[in-house]
Amino acid sequence: MLHAVLISIPDNDRSVPGRERMRRQREAAAQALDESARRTGLPVLRWERDAAGVPVFEQGVCWSLSHKTSVAAGVVATRPVGIDVEVIEPRNPGLWEYVASAREQTLLPHRDWATFFRLWTAKEAVLKANRVGLSKLDACRLVASPTLSGAALTFEQSLWLVTFFASERILTAVAHKGAEVAWHRA
Numbered sequence: 001m002l003h004a005v006l007i008s009i010p011d012n013d014r015s016v017p018g019r020e021r022m023r024r025q026r027e028a029a030a031q032a033l034d035e036s037a038r039r040t041g042l043p044v045l046r047w048e049r050d051a052a053g054v055p056v057f058e059q060g061v062c063w064s065l066s067h068k069t070s071v072a073a074g075v076v077a078t079r080p081v082g083i084d085v086e087v088i089e090p091r092n093p094g095l096w097e098y099v100a101s102a103r104e105q106t107l108l109p110h111r112d113w114a115t116f117f118r119l120w121t122a123k124e125a126v127l128k129a130n131r132v133g134l135s136k137l138d139a140c141r142l143v144a145s146p147t148l149s150g151a152a153l154t155f156e157q158s159l160w161l162v163t164f165f166a167s168e169r170i171l172t173a174v175a176h177k178g179a180e181v182a183w184h185r186a
C-alpha cells in the first residue's frame with residue numbers, strides 16, 4: 001500500500017515573495033513525505049536532492065514530491081514512485097500538442113482542462129518515477145483511455161500505472177508499478 005499525503009498551504013503563505021514562498025512549499029512537501037514515511041513504516045529521511053535537483057534515495061527508500069502555490073504532496077515507497085500535483089485551470093492551448101501525441105488525443109474522452117491535466121500529471125509522475133525530466137516527455141505514452149481513477153502508460157517500453165486523486169481543482173497523480181494508493185490530507 002502506498003500512502004500519498006497532501007498538505008494545503010495556507011493563504012497567507014501564498015502572497016510572500018518567490019524565494020520564501022518556495023521555501024514554504026518545500027517545507028510543506030517535506031512534511032508530506034514525513035507523514036507518508038510514518039504511515040508506510042519507513043524511515044523519515046532528510047529528503048535530500050542531488051546537484052541536479054533529483055531526489056537522493058537512501059536506506060532503500062524511494063520518494064517523490066510535488067509542490068504548487070496552494071498545495072504540496074509527497075509519497076514514500078520501497079520501489080520507484082512518482083507524484084505530481086497540479087491546479088486544474090486553463091493554460092496555453094498549445095500545451096495540448098506539446099503533451100499529447102495525435103494518437104493520445106484520440107484516447108482522451110474530452111478536450112477540456114480536467115482531461116488535459118490527467119494526462120499531464122500522469123506523465124509528470126511517470127517521469128519522476130524514472131528520475132528524468134521533461135526532456136523525456138516523448139518517451140512516455142498513454143496506452144489506453146484514462147479513467148477518472150487511473151491510467152496506464154509506458155515509459156521506454158516499461159508499463160506504469162497511475163492513480164489519480166481529485167479534490168476540487170487540485171489533481172494529484174501517483175505513478176507506480178502496481179499498488180493500492182491511500183490518500184491522506186495532513
Ligand SMILES: CC(C)(COP(=O)(O)OP(=O)(O)OC[C@H]1O[C@@H](n2cnc3c(N)ncnc32)[C@H](O)[C@@H]1OP(=O)(O)O)[C@@H](O)C(=O)NCCC(=O)NCCS
Binds near residue numbers: 064065124131
Ligand atoms: C522538475 C520536473 C520533474 C517537475 O517539475 P514541476 O512539475 O514544475 O514541479 P513539481 O513541484 O511537481 O516537482 C518538483 C520536484 O520534482 C523533483 N524532481 C526534480 N527533478 C526530478 C527528476 N529528474 N526526477 C524525479 N524527481 C525530480 C524535485 O524534488 C522537485 O522539487 P524541489 O525543487 O523542491 O526539489 C520536470 O518535469 C519539469 O521541469 N517540469 C516543468 C513543468 C512545466 O513546464 N509545466 C508546464 C506545463 S503544465
